[in-house]
Amino acid sequence: MSALSALGSATAPRPAGDTARAVGGRKITPFLLLLPGVAWLILFFIIPMVQLFTVSLQSNFPGYPGYYYRDVNFGNYWRAWTEFAPHFGRSLLFAGIATFLAFLLAYPLAYAMAFKAGRWRNVMIIAVIAPFFTSFILRTVAWRQILADNGFIASTLNRANLLPGGHITETWVAVVAGLTYNFLPFMVLPIYASLERADARVIEAGGDLYANGFTTFRTVTLPMSMPGVLAGTLLTFIPAAGDYVNAELLGSDKSTKMVGNVIESQFFRVLDGFPTAAALSFTLMAIILALVFVYVRKFGTEDLL
Amino acid sequence: MSTTTTSSGVPVHTIGTATRVRYWLADRFAMISAVLVLLYLFLPVAYTFVFSFNNYTKSNIAWNPEGSPTLKHWLNPCGPPGICTALGNSIKIGLLATIIATVIGTMLAFALVRHRFRGRAAGNMLVFVPMATPEIVLGASLLTIFVQGFSKVGLQLGFWTILIAHVMFCVSFVVVTVKARLQSMDPRLEEAAMDLYADGSTTFRRVTFPLVLPGILSAAMLSFSLSFDDFIITNFVSGDTNTFPKFVYVSYLRGIPAQANVIGFSLFLIAVLLVVGAQVIGSIRAKA
Numbered sequence: 001m002s003a004l005s006a007l008g009s010a011t012a013p014r015p016a017g018d019t020a021r022a023v024g025g026r027k028i029t030p031f032l033l034l035l036p037g038v039a040w041l042i043l044f045f046i047i048p049m050v051q052l053f054t055v056s057l058q059s060n061f062p063g064y065p066g067y068y069y070r071d072v073n074f075g076n077y078w079r080a081w082t083e084f085a086p087h088f089g090r091s092l093l094f095a096g097i098a099t100f101l102a103f104l105l106a107y108p109l110a111y112a113m114a115f116k117a118g119r120w121r122n123v124m125i126i127a128v129i130a131p132f133f134t135s136f137i138l139r140t141v142a143w144r145q146i147l148a149d150n151g152f153i154a155s156t157l158n159r160a161n162l163l164p165g166g167h168i169t170e171t172w173v174a175v176v177a178g179l180t181y182n183f184l185p186f187m188v189l190p191i192y193a194s195l196e197r198a199d200a201r202v203i204e205a206g207g208d209l210y211a212n213g214f215t216t217f218r219t220v221t222l223p224m225s226m227p228g229v230l231a232g233t234l235l236t237f238i239p240a241a242g243d244y245v246n247a248e249l250l251g252s253d254k255s256t257k258m259v260g261n262v263i264e265s266q267f268f269r270v271l272d273g274f275p276t277a278a279a280l281s282f283t284l285m286a287i288i289l290a291l292v293f294v295y296v297r298k299f300g301t302e303d304l305l
Numbered sequence: 306m307s308t309t310t311t312s313s314g315v316p317v318h319t320i321g322t323a324t325r326v327r328y329w330l331a332d333r334f335a336m337i338s339a340v341l342v343l344l345y346l347f348l349p350v351a352y353t354f355v356f357s358f359n360n361y362t363k364s365n366i367a368w369n370p371e372g373s374p375t376l377k378h379w380l381n382p383c384g385p386p387g388i389c390t391a392l393g394n395s396i397k398i399g400l401l402a403t404i405i406a407t408v409i410g411t412m413l414a415f416a417l418v419r420h421r422f423r424g425r426a427a428g429n430m431l432v433f434v435p436m437a438t439p440e441i442v443l444g445a446s447l448l449t450i451f452v453q454g455f456s457k458v459g460l461q462l463g464f465w466t467i468l469i470a471h472v473m474f475c476v477s478f479v480v481v482t483v484k485a486r487l488q489s490m491d492p493r494l495e496e497a498a499m500d501l502y503a504d505g506s507t508t509f510r511r512v513t514f515p516l517v518l519p520g521i522l523s524a525a526m527l528s529f530s531l532s533f534d535d536f537i538i539t540n541f542v543s544g545d546t547n548t549f550p551k552f553v554y555v556s557y558l559r560g561i562p563a564q565a566n567v568i569g570f571s572l573f574l575i576a577v578l579l580v581v582g583a584q585v586i587g588s589i590r591a592k593a
Contacts, residue, residue, distance in 0.1 A: 029416075029420065030416045030419075030420035030422045031416075031422070033412040033413065033415055033416035033420070034412070034413060034416045034428065036408075036409040036412065037409040037410060037412060037413035037432075037476055037480070038413070038428065038431065040409060040472060040473060040476060041431050041432070041435065041473065041476065042431075044447065044450075044469055044470070044472075044473040045431075045434075045435050045443075045446075045473055046431075047450060047454075048443075048446035048447050048449060048450035049446050051446065051449050051450045051453060051454060052442075052445060052446035052449045052450075055449055055453075105342050105345070106342070108334070108335050108338035108339055108342065109338070109339040109342040109343065111335045111339075112335040112336050112338070112339030113339070115335070116335055116336050116339070117339075119584070119588065122580055122583075122584050123577075123580060123581055123584060124339070124343070125580075126576060126577055126579075126580035126581075127343050127346070127347075127577065128343075128346065129526070129527075129530050129576070130350075130573050130576040130577050131346055131347070131349075131350055131573065132530040132531075132533065132534040133530070133533060133534070133569070133572035133573050133575075133576050134349075134350050134353055134569040134570060134572065134573045135534055135536075135549055135550045135553055135565075135569050136534055136536065136550070137536055137550045137553045137554045137557070138349075138353055138550075138553050138561070138565060138566070138569045139349035139350065139353070140349075141553070141557060141561060142348075142349035142350075142352035142353055142356075143349055145352065146348065146349065146352060181345070181346075181349075184342075184346065185346075193485065197489060207328075212327075213327055213328070234436075234437065235436075238436070238437055238438075238439055239439060239440060241439060242439020242440055242441045242442065242537075243439075243440075243441075243537070244441065244537070245536060245537065245554075249557070260439070260441045260537075263441050263442075263445060264441065267445060267448070267541075274449075277445060278445065278449070281441065281442040281445045281446070282442075284439060284441075284442060285438055285439065285442050288437065288438075288439060289434075289437060292437050
């Protein structure tokens with residue numbers, strides 16, 4: 001096909017996902033391009049993971065607290081699972097609720113950014129990213145004060161008798177609210193990216209054909225943004241499930257602690273906690289990877305990346 | 306819906322009033338909810354702004370009942386010991402991690418999209434799995450290897466281990482962002498350049514690279530934001546070195562100094578002003 005004549009047509013078909021053509025490429029080019037990145041990820045991701053796995057199988061030297069020997073001790077996993085099953089449950093449940101809420105909040109924002117913002121689009125993008133620079137720790141501490149018993153929200157709800165326990169902070173509600181808030185940008189940006197790439201004319205055509213906002217949304221807009229929704233839910237759920245800062249700053253001492261809190265305290269505060277912490281980390285990672293692959297299989301029609 | 310024809314003979318669709326009202330509402334619905342969600346995002350930022358004027362040592366816990374609002378924290382942002390060292394570390398690590406991750410991530414993205422080679426699927430997997438791994442697991446594994454392995458060759462926990470960790474988790478985000486840009490690019494533009502007798506490197510410099518550049522820039526922006534705001538991995542691999550988020554977390558129990566609010570809000574403001582400024586300059590240039 002003549003490339004020049006094709007340039008004339010306004011509607012370019014979207015090129016296939018893997019246009020594997022080497023522009024001026026020799027056989028060795030891809031390997032030179034890959035080398036630094038792959039080396040970095042092998043050195044600082046794969047090898048540390050292997051090391052953490054061996055730690056998760058180590059045993060304590062009896063009588064020498066803080067010393068371990070190489071072993072194949074699956075007892076650490078048994079202990080991680082039996083002792084801390086409620087924490088795993090909470091992590092998945094809280095992260096699941098937070099992801100769903102973040103989706104509900106993120107979609108209209110991403111939609112407005114893609115189709116309604118006009119020249120304000122870049123300003124809205126930075127508005128979503130800029131709170132990162134205030135530091136999420138600072139913002140989470142601020143939420144603790146905003147949701148505190150003497151704050152406006154809690155005291156109003158209490159006056160109307162709408163708050164059963166009398167508190168928002170120190171409950172799971174505050175933890176889920178914090179998770180939803182903190183990972184919201186990770187939901188907004190991928191959905192925005194996929195909507196922005198979608199052809200607005202297709203949605204208009206949908207509107208012409210169905211002439212009903214909701215039907216158009218359900219049958220045209222939402223399916224077109226599915227890759228973004230998929231990426232957004234993963235980018236929200238995964239960090240939320242592994243988080244411990246929200247449970248630490250907004251939750252209570254016991255009933256809202258998540259797996260992340262246990263891993264952190266086993267690592268830093270519990271003597272002999274290293275192997276348990278490593279086993280907990282691997283169990284968490286295995287659960288998340290399994291969920292991710294099932295999820296991608298079920299909903300991901302095209303190559304995720 | 307009816308179709309009329311204008312004098313020039315082009316058919317025009319006119320929409321019924323009921324539909325128009327519905328469209329009007331649907332239009333406003335997206336924008337109104339977007340503004341509400343943005344306000345929700347800004348609420349704690351506004352809180353830090355208000356409390357940056359708090360005339361009280363434990364600034365984030367309560368408003369000083371006797372003190373009137375004060376500017377003293379704004380006049381002395383580096384007052385609390387260590388806060389500006391921590392901020393400096395965050396900025397240095399953020400910039401270095403962004404540069405390294407953007408360069409090697411962009412190279413990876415080009416290799417994965419533009420070349421076929423054995424192990425390409427494994428390469429995609431290697432990029433994807435770190436993103437699917439919770440930060441706490443990344444932090445724990447890096448701490449393990451730094452303490453049990455790399456400290457033997459002289460790499461102690463601190464600035465460099467934080468930098469290494471940040472580059473590691475930023476690379477995947479760079480690859481995904483640049484890959485998306487590369488894949489949505491029209492390959493015929495490059496073919497056209499080749500047809501016009503541009504050689505490989507000229508095509509790359511004059512056509513491919515400028516087209517991918519927006520993707521690379523947003524990847525760099527994302528890297529810097531992620532690195533600057535990271536706490537969980539940093540807390541594992543930092544040893545005694547402080548970054549700004551770690552400084553805030555560590556000082557939480559004793560009371561976060563009001564200067565943290567000053568710095569946090571200023572950084573937010575700088576980020577917004579830079580982009581709004583660029584936007585305004587851009588629209589002035591476009592008019593001229």
